[in-house]
Amino acid sequence: MLGLLLAHSALTQVVTFVLRPTTAYRAIELDVPTAWLGALTASFAVVPLVLAVPSGQATDRFGERRVMLAGAVLLLLSAVVLASGRGGAAGLVAGSVVLGTGHLLSVVGQQAAVANTAGPGRFDTAFGHYTFAASLGQALGPALITVAGGEGALPDTRPIFLVAAGIAVLLLACTVVLRFPVRERSGDAAEPGGMGTLLRLPGLLRALTVSCVVLAAVDITLVYLPALGADRGLAAGTVGLLLTLRAAASMTSRFFLGRLVRLTGRRRLMLSSVALAAGTMAAVAVPMPVAGTAALVVLLGLGLGVGQPLTMSWLAEMAPAGLRGRAMSLRLTGNRLGQVLIPSTVGLLAAGVGSAGVLWATAGALALAGAAARRLHVDGP
Template identity: 40%
Template sequence: MPSPRPSRTGAGILAQAFLLQLAAYIVRPASAYRAIELGVDPGLVGLIAASFALLPLVVAVFVGRWTDRGREWPALVIGSGVMVGAGAGLLFAAANLGELLFWNAVVGLGHLLSVIGQQTMVARTGRGRPGGLDSAFGTFTFAGSLGQAAAPLVLAGIGGSAVLPDTRLLMLAYTAACVGMIAVALTLRPKGARPSTVEAPTPSWGQVLRVPAGTRRTMTGAMLLSMLVLAAIDLIQVYLPAIGVERHIPSSLVGVLLTVRAVATMVSRLRLSRLTARLGRSRLVATSTCVAGLAVGLIAVPMHPVLLASCLVVGGFALGIGQPLSMTIVTLAAPAGTTSTWLALRLSANRLGQSAIPAVLSAATAGVGTSGIFLLTGAGLLGTAAVARALIPE
């Protein structure tokens, strides 16, 4: 069936990825600051990250099955619309912690729909050439990292030297980015009839889950890697503002530090195909996750902002590798016709980590402050490095 030209589709996906991450990485710290404005204990800020993951955790696989039938474009449009609606809710109906958590859950649902649509399109364009998936997912996640890098600049511009920025302006900036997502999605509308399935026919649930033991181990390793790496990035995004408040770091400098982490992540993703060719996926996964664990753990130590920025550079570079590699690993291992479903299962693992890990850490570190969050996150990454090395083949 007719569809947009590949070059236009590729550019549109990258624009969507940029705007999606720009919006998400504006609203997450904005919600953290809003919670602090409401008088919420900083140790409970992790509940915002958990709420973001709640609805996606429930519906991710169903969205993946639906997208496997060739519905990538509707997923992009609906997801963008849901995120715009959440922006209106955050602006006009988030006067307490419960409402703030609810609207962050809606943001997470829209984010899920958009991500699955984007990743399915990327998987299709990256197949059929050596290193194509590593390169395609590396470029895709680079565009997302560019949005992550731009978001803290918005935070710095709006917050200035104030410890607590104007959260209403931040929510307006988030909503504007989501409106841009809808505009880009509309340019990707397939011409003519509804687009054909990506990998027809769509297999049954039994066929999806009936995979060899080696494939299951590979999928498990990739999902564990993805879950812990994403949780670490999320916790940095949510808890670095809290660390800034505790250590009296201006919000503008916190924004710069978050940008430093995001830029370091972008650099690693641009070089992903070369790093993979040199080290192999399994060794690269283990090395990068181990380095990330050490760097994230050091954030817990009170230090000069320059040293803190150094930790974020090293940690950001290492954390940037796990996500695109896990997408490639899952795409290559998925049986024909199940790519979106397995990518959705990977996202379910991500959302489980985003939901459970912050909540557990918030409870576990209630007596030791936010620094304990980074110590435990670093330890978790070190354990993940060892497990992923054992499960993911070269």
């Protein structure tokens, strides 16, 4: 079961991380202004922002598999919508909304399954391996841009969308065969005041802030690194390689997360990783040879890889067993809020200075999140 769950995580991210950069390239083909790419990024999170908490409640009540099945169907539908090429910029937004909703349902189900099956004291390792599988998908997704779209500065997007649809079919098949141990599910009347219990967890707001800013930073690299590469005449294959390096570096930090936590503690690891991400995000925007950018992107990936699994393991440890689906959905609500507000805000603030300005503004947001996390207590009891 664990192997299938990790495969499900990887396939979900492959579909998502090939569709999102390709959507950005399609927007560039349609001459969508750079500042509006932030709005396209945010459209991925708008509907999921509203559905995040209800999806957690559905997971606790009906089980992880049913929620993941609905997510897989929507991911397939999004690939079909984007491949159709209809509707211009509005069609891209619609496809991104469906993609974001399918991704949300898949991820909530996956994270609740990990939280409910990991043994005591193994949350850091379990979520490290889970997010390692997610990073594997994030690495493979952009690489498919080169394979299916060619080597030009702007790839042929339709074949890429069709490949993503095929992978979504495989994801759906994987979901159908998944089985989880039968556990007592929470009903509507169970756990009275359960969400209030979660909201009163000490340090929750700071942890959610770090989580949402780090995730928004990953989103921004997916959209604005291709835009930065187009500004500088880099081939799409080169940009795809940079995105793959970022994801592969995140895989490394996540695979060894359990050991890193045992060596340094969650709080120290979180602070150092956010600081590393902020510094390298700012440096990536500076013009330099591709080799230098690649080295910085690796460091950026190492920093960005830690925040998500650390907040997951902390929440899983703190939340009662019957509320873990809702706990993960609450974290995802914060993430989606950040995905809506942060890219749009930095896109507007940096519209006059282009893609590099967006990356600098994102580095500033990471630095502020790191400062807010200085008083965060996420180390286990």
